[in-house]
Amino acid sequence: MARWTMAIDLDKCLGCQACTVACRMENNTPIAGPEQAEKGRAILWNEVIPFVEGEYPNVTARYIPRPCMHCDDPLCVKVCPVKATYKNEEGTVLVDYERCIGCRFCTVACPYTVRYFNWHEPYYPESLKAHLNPDVPIRPKGVVEKCTFCVQRLQRARAKAEAEGRVFLASDYVPACVQTCTGRARYFGDLDDPTSLVSQLLKSPRAFRLLEELGTKPKVFYLREG
Amino acid sequence: MKLSRREFLKISAGVAATSAALPLIQTVQNVAASDAAPRAPDPSTPLRAPARATYDEKYLHTVCSLCPSGCGLEVRVVDGRAVKVEGNPLHPLNQGVCCPKGQASLEVLYSPERLPAPLRRKVAKDVAANDIAQWEKISWDDAQKIVADKLRALREQGQAHTVALLHGNLRGQLRPLLQRFLNAYGSPNLISMENDLARLALFLTQGVNGYPIYDIDNARYVMCFGGSILESSQHLQKYLSGYGFMHRGQSNRAKLVVVDSRLNVTAAKCDEWVPIRPGTLGALALGMAHVLIKSGAVNESFVKNWTFGYDDFKDDQGKTHLGFKRLVLEQYTLERAQDITGIPGSTIAKLAGEFGSNKPALAILPTGRGDLLSGNGLSTALAISALNALVGSIEVPGGVQVQHYADYAPWSALPSDAGAEKARAMPRLDGAGADYPVALSSYQTLAENLAKAKPYAVNALFLLNTNPILDAPQGQRFVDALKKSFVVSFNPTLDESAAYADLILPSLTFFEMWQDDVIEGTGFAGVALRQPVVAPVRDGRNPGDVILHIAKQIGGAVGQALPWRDFLEVVKFRIGALGISWDDLVKNGAWSALVYNFAQPGSKAWSKVVGRDRVNAPKDGRYDFFSRELFAALNPSDDVACLPHFELPAEPANAAYPFLLTCQETMTQPRSCVGVVPSLQEIYGLQVGSRWDSWVEIHPKAARALGIKKDDLVWVESAAGKIRARAKLVEGIWQNAVNIPYGQGQYTAAQWGREPSTAKRVVGVNPLQLVSTSAEKISGLAMMLPTRVKIYK
Amino acid sequence: MSHLESTVFATLRKTGIRFYILFGVLAALVVWGVFAYIYQLIEGLGVTGLSRPVYWGIYLTNFVFFIGISHAGTLISAILRVTQANWRRSITRIAEAVTVFALCVGGLQILIDMGRPDRILNMIFYGRYQSVFLWDLTCIGIYFMSSITYLYLPMIPDFARMRDKLTDIARWRKWLYTLAALGWKGNHEQHRRLEIAIAIMAIAIIPIAVSVHTVVSWIFGMTVQPMWHSTIFGPYFVVGAIFSGIATLFIAMAIMRKVLRLEAWLTDKQFDYLGLLLLVMSAFWCYFTFAEYLTTVYSALTHEMHVADAKLYGEYAWAFWLMVFCNAVVPFAILTRRAGRTVMGTVIASVFINIGMWLERFTIVAPTLTRPSLAFEHAIYQPSWVEISITVGSLALFALLFVIFFKLFPSLAIWEVEEGIEIEERNRINKQLSLEDLRAMEKA
């Protein structure tokens, strides 16, 4: 069984936010609009977070793209009262939109604040509905959603391999943000396969995880700058 | 009903017990039933979309036009709807990746702001008709007939030259086709809105008409002078990929230095950020040149053999002219450079030392904005270019390359037409070539000239892929101009300028039409293809088709000059000569030579990279420190005019306006976009966390002195006007500079988000309302930054 | 009919205009809250001031607050019963009612806060015990059932009394009392069994009550969020709960005493004793608060400090310092002196304490969420009119339930109070007796 993992090389990442938009276009996250965005309700599963430090002229800024960490020990799953959020057999953390009761315990428990809530019924200008990805359901109001590692792509890749009568390879499965990454800073693969690129990268002395000390064991790890 | 006490107590105990047991019961139930993993988000049954087991799925290619990079796109089309965009892996520039604008491009295709059909103005000319109700839908036949009749009449009256076409970024064969059309018709007025300074600098020094291509993949030391190459640049994606490549993990990678008055994203991601006083990049480059020359770090053999005007020289008449070396040694000492730029002399010396000793080193020009928009923009561009020549970083791996083009089929000669020839020779409306000797175009001057009918009145003005009211400095000036003539706008939306048109001919987007794209940024030649990946979403047309149709209706020599049925035929004709299979091109979306062959100095290939397009200067394969093109055009009394030099900005320090306004394009700002792109607005200001809005970046110290706190609404006022935006306190900015992003301030007719909001009809503010309207005196290009402003609550 | 009986029954017999006004005002507020809720239901939780990352706001604050108040009652009355404090007799009914209604309104807050209240039953169908919410559901459920039982048991003799003595009331009420009295005849055996049942409940309910608020605190404590992830939260919340519970009890007692003319039974003695208890709780609360903040600030972990700064000096400083004023300064100023522990004094202190405790819950919920560990800017949270309306509506509902309840049922446990009077009488006689004995012995 695969254990899907993402690596993001902060040395290569240029904060372009292509991943942010790619994720939206792939996963049908709704447009918030000016009013809602101002209230902090934009739904962007993979935000790029800037961290600026120092004083002029010695200022440094870091940009950290932040999808769901797909923790091995996910607090969101622990706290969900109805098992609407769960870790599947491959370690990917998902949300069942039809079961979620919208209590938002998971959203406050997730230390990475990567879970998003549908404050309203999603709204699109009519003509924009045309580009919605038919593979991904639109979430109704009142439920929580977040990065799924583009699970629909995995399902499609598996189905395709099957239809073509060949074995499914880890490389068949590429999430949208990884595919588009302009700095080619994102890697994706199977952590259970010791020869996979992500397994190799994890051994790099630059590898680290966000808020590692919390013990959530994220399956998204980063490579430090420099 | 009577209960015994005992019974009652049993019941009450039972109730308590049940409530305790309830969870146990359902835990058991859980184990039994629902502990199987809950439903995965099931792709085949989207909650709201109709459920379908199978669908008709295709991957088709096109080319993005949301910035001049021109990346190849691969579009996933399901049941005739474009549902996702990826980079085209076979396109040499982006090789499968794609920036956020490209990712959001489907929101451009399906934008609610797109116009349904050709529109004719119903209301008087003096109002901005930005409500669709003020327009009347007409058929394409009628619309094209109106235009053709008008043009034919003007031509017959000998007024052909009074027709002008103002355009923005044009790709592929559209540019030459429009040129040919106007030539045949008899108008010199094909005027560009592009800020082409970098291009001009390459022409004046290296004699090549095109943007310099920087081989950052192979450079050891890269210094960016004032452009944020990771956010916006003519060849944006090249640098994004290049940056990733630089950081691919080899042990001693190239060093990237950014000189900018602001800590833009590139500066944040580089190895060293050098803050500089706005408007003074040229002085830094010259100061560095001083150090390089003095310390003997110049590439002597290159400078001696392949450059012109380094040392003093004598012309044919025996007159001695000033050379670059003496100018720099005498006038651009470290102390002077330090005084002008505000960068410590030791830092300048260090930068020069690094630049001279790390080979290959590369000095990168912004494409045409930033510091190049200051009063000495052209000489600044020349000075920065000179650094590359000094260290011999021309046409070597890691140096400056030249864009090569495929060998397209040549256009046939125009049918002879004395009237048209005479009309073509008339002075241009923007003064290019006359008032501005080496100008390609000067949209900057156009507004005033049009309004003043200088040098003559314009009778018909076409706007193609441009929005001067929004994009020109103090663009409101164009309102007057547009009111005065018959205006036809090729535009998918009712943008600020189209609101003053008489006729709008909605154009199609790059997802819906055939057009070739000339690949630029790679150095080597390449061709890509836009194609209709979906049926037109609105009743629009390809402007190329419309021009051909109109030409036919005008008839005569114009019709003869443009015999093609449609634009696709033009494309096929031009590409036909390349010997590549059309079907492969359609399938792959792009073709390219894939390797860049560096030319040996003096070889035949060398003449293609140095001096290729010179007009008045000798094609002797020499890089001009002393621009002979400029000399020929200006015939100046002072040699300095032809040399890279520095002049203090025209706008002097002014206590009433203590701040310097700079502007920058963000990664999320598309060019030629169809109105507001919601997903880009939602992530607009990465560095300051701003969405759907503009902001003013200001240093905390300055803010404190002015009593301004984060997120306060502040006025930014220049001599030209004032705008209001939220203050963002940022450490990474020159302490008396403020920065407002370009590109916002657009009017939008659509409802974004569920709240119908009238207040948000204009998204953000447009800093171009504040900037100065002067033009660079040689090139005629906009010289608007840094503008002096004051700030208050 | 004794004086006690007639006083208590008076309100049950006659309904004055003042009742209707009160009822009308409260009902109007509740209706307004319901309207706001329906609006929220239709539009989604977006009509609140919540956002990412401030996913919880004053609904959760209310939840914790009301659950806290619920400790007034049952827990206190149980403790007092178990410790056989005789002066408790006249206040247990009020205390227990506070509990039941606070639980109703508190539980409601969770429903109100839910994005999909229509799926509430998923908690039962798919509920899983790894989630603290389920612990809460269980504990609160048990507490609620037990509290109702515990409220009900001592009411049985009173029901019988009403059945028998309130003859001039509507038929349905008569039927209700008859049914509720469960055929109580008041014989010795019945009394004995009732006492046993009450005693069992009293003992059982103490750990249940403690568990409830501990578990509520664990909603926060079990996360790893800065200033939530704290082991002190269990006892801290329990103490805070009892603290605010007693304060609420005071307010309820004082109003009832005044309105229902219960001065004779709700005497200065009760206010004095309970006032002391309140003071003790205040001291406990101060201790916990001090311990909590000192360890945070002293160790100064980065993420925790962001939150602590917000509370101590930042935009939540007003709430924090007001809370300290309400929960520490005011109670100490008033309650340390015997002269302060009057009806007036304790009520004033209680009002402050309730405000303070609500703010305490608020400063626990909101500031942490505005400063998640991974953010470059902090968020702001401002409750919307919907949240405020629903909160006001909830408070009104709490009061309304109270009013209706005591319109229908006796405000004091008549038989218990009578029993108390009897016991006191006996004690007094005993005391006199022994004194006389002593004197006799002296004489002898």
Ligand SMILES: Nc1nc2c(c(=O)[nH]1)N[C@H]1C(S)=C(S)[C@@H](COP(=O)(O)OP(=O)(O)OC[C@H]3O[C@@H](n4cnc5c(=O)[nH]c(N)nc54)[C@H](O)[C@@H]3O)O[C@H]1N2
């Ligand atoms: N605000 C602002 N002004 C600027 C600049 C800036 O960054 N910000 N930069 C300056 C520079 S460097 C340049 S190059 C110029 C460019 O400025 P412009 O040439 O004006 O370019 P855009 O604003 O990108 O696009 C203009 C219009 O083209 C329309 N359009 C979009 N797609 C199509 C299409 O497929 N066909 C047709 N016919 N029209 C289309 C859009 O509706 C848009 O309003 O602006 C200069 N001025």
Ligand SMILES: Nc1nc2c(c(=O)[nH]1)N[C@H]1C(S)=C(S)[C@@H](COP(=O)(O)OP(=O)(O)OC[C@H]3O[C@@H](n4cnc5c(=O)[nH]c(N)nc54)[C@H](O)[C@@H]3O)O[C@H]1N2
């Ligand atoms: N994302 C995106 N990319 C684009 C475009 C786009 O709209 N969006 N447009 C394309 C076009 S048409 C063009 S022409 C190019 C333009 O690309 P560039 O010519 O590189 O222009 P800008 O991106 O505006 O970068 C201007 C830089 O100059 C700095 N700057 C501004 N004023 C001053 C000053 O007075 N002094 C100094 N020292 N620095 C200053 C700003 O901080 C900023 O870093 O980009 C192209 N690429």
Ligand code: SF4
């Ligand atoms: S990052 Fe947050 S949402 Fe994602 S698995 Fe971990 S705890 Fe859950």
Ligand code: SF4
């Ligand atoms: S909001 Fe939904 S997913 Fe999150 S904890 Fe509640 S029920 Fe589970």
Ligand code: SF4
């Ligand atoms: S993996 Fe997929 S869902 Fe997750 S951030 Fe990337 S694009 Fe979004």
Ligand code: SF4
């Ligand atoms: S797409 Fe890649 S380079 Fe761009 S922000 Fe995301 S991770 Fe960074």
Ligand code: SF4
């Ligand atoms: S906007 Fe520019 S860089 Fe981005 S995909 Fe389009 S052409 Fe490429």
Ligand SMILES: [Mo]
């Ligand atoms: Mo441009």
